[in-house]
Amino acid sequence: MRQALKKACPHKRLRLPQALALPAGERSGQRRSVHPWCIWRKGIGAEAQDIAYHRAMSQTHFGFETVDEQEKARRVRGVFDSVASNYDLMNDLMSAGLHRWWKHYAITVAHPRPGDRVLDIAGGTGDLGLAFAPRVAPNGLVVHTDINEAMLREGRDRLLDQGLALPTLVCDAERLPFADSAFDIVTVAFGLRNMTHKELALQEMNRVLRPGGKLLVLEFSKVAPPLEKAYDWYSFNILPKLGKWVARDEASYRYLAESIRMHPDQETLKGMMREAGFGHVDVHNLSAGVTALHVGVKC
Numbered sequence: 001m002r003q004a005l006k007k008a009c010p011h012k013r014l015r016l017p018q019a020l021a022l023p024a025g026e027r028s029g030q031r032r033s034v035h036p037w038c039i040w041r042k043g044i045g046a047e048a049q050d051i052a053y054h055r056a057m058s059q060t061h062f063g064f065e066t067v068d069e070q071e072k073a074r075r076v077r078g079v080f081d082s083v084a085s086n087y088d089l090m091n092d093l094m095s096a097g098l099h100r101w102w103k104h105y106a107i108t109v110a111h112p113r114p115g116d117r118v119l120d121i122a123g124g125t126g127d128l129g130l131a132f133a134p135r136v137a138p139n140g141l142v143v144h145t146d147i148n149e150a151m152l153r154e155g156r157d158r159l160l161d162q163g164l165a166l167p168t169l170v171c172d173a174e175r176l177p178f179a180d181s182a183f184d185i186v187t188v189a190f191g192l193r194n195m196t197h198k199e200l201a202l203q204e205m206n207r208v209l210r211p212g213g214k215l216l217v218l219e220f221s222k223v224a225p226p227l228e229k230a231y232d233w234y235s236f237n238i239l240p241k242l243g244k245w246v247a248r249d250e251a252s253y254r255y256l257a258e259s260i261r262m263h264p265d266q267e268t269l270k271g272m273m274r275e276a277g278f279g280h281v282d283v284h285n286l287s288a289g290v291t292a293l294h295v296g297v298k299c
């Protein structure tokens with residue numbers, strides 16, 4: 001199917017609708033059209049380099065370690081470069097398939113309608129894009145994005161194999177290359193935890209949503225106290241071993257367990273979303289708080 005799609009349309013480009021793209025002056029060398037099977041890269045302009053320089057001055061956490069902000073971005077990239085090819089298998093093994101149910105729940109709550117414009121941030125291997133696309137058809141749009149090209153390639157190939165050619169863009173959630181109010185729904189599943197400046201990313205998600213639009217943040221959260229001990233034991237003993245045996249990568253799965261512990265709990269994240277401009281935020285605990293779905297409405 002992938003090859004057939006490429007052959008059928010060797011020169012055509014998918015054009016992002018004009019209304020979605022940033023105005024010309026703010027694009028800093030970005031291209032606005034994209035082959036569905038090529039990955040669109042966002043150009044790094046002088047302003048972005050400035051931001052990167054200033055970010056290098058501050059510290060943050062990578063799992064339980066305190067690191068320079070640039071170092072965190074580099075290490076997060078390393079984690080997802082390393083896990084990309086085994087990502088879907090490991091997700092099923094680690095969660096015993098539960099991640100599928102959590103995502104299905106998020107999509108049900110998002111309640112997409114035909115014609116909706118959906119932005120999936122940190123979309124990785126494309127589970128959400130795959131589920132949204134038929135729901136917004138025939139005239140809607142799903143844009144599949146991630147900062148990591150290896151993850152995006154896995155997702156892009158998987159979507160093409162299913163007959164879906166979605167606009168696919170490498171972009172940083174902290175600097176989204178889209179116009180204000182461009183989307184009806186924005187989603188980020190298991191991505192926010194890895195971002196360095198979560199407040200900035202939430203503000204960007206708010207900016208690109210139209211008034212009345214919804215942000216859905218699906219993320220690991222704080223588990224109910226009676227389950228804490230068992231969950232800790234599983235996270236710090238079983239997860240890294242599974243990573244070692246299946247993906248030959250123990251460190252990335254130790255990072256996963258640590259990054260979950262460092263992520264803001266349900267109430268803190270709700271407060272951050274309110275701060276970022278979401279007038280109404282609901283929290284849905286899933287599987288006793290192992291995961292939480294935060295739904296923010298831009299008022």
Ligand SMILES: C[S@@+](CC[C@H](N)C(=O)[O-])C[C@H]1O[C@@H](n2cnc3c(N)ncnc32)[C@H](O)[C@@H]1O
Nearest residue numbers: 080122123124147148151172173189190191194
């Ligand atoms: C655990 S994966 C989630 C993939 C997919 N959403 C899912 O639920 O299966 C986390 C993703 O977040 C992406 N990510 C991390 N930091 C990001 C950022 N600043 N902007 C966009 N994506 C980011 C990673 O590259 C990775 O693909």
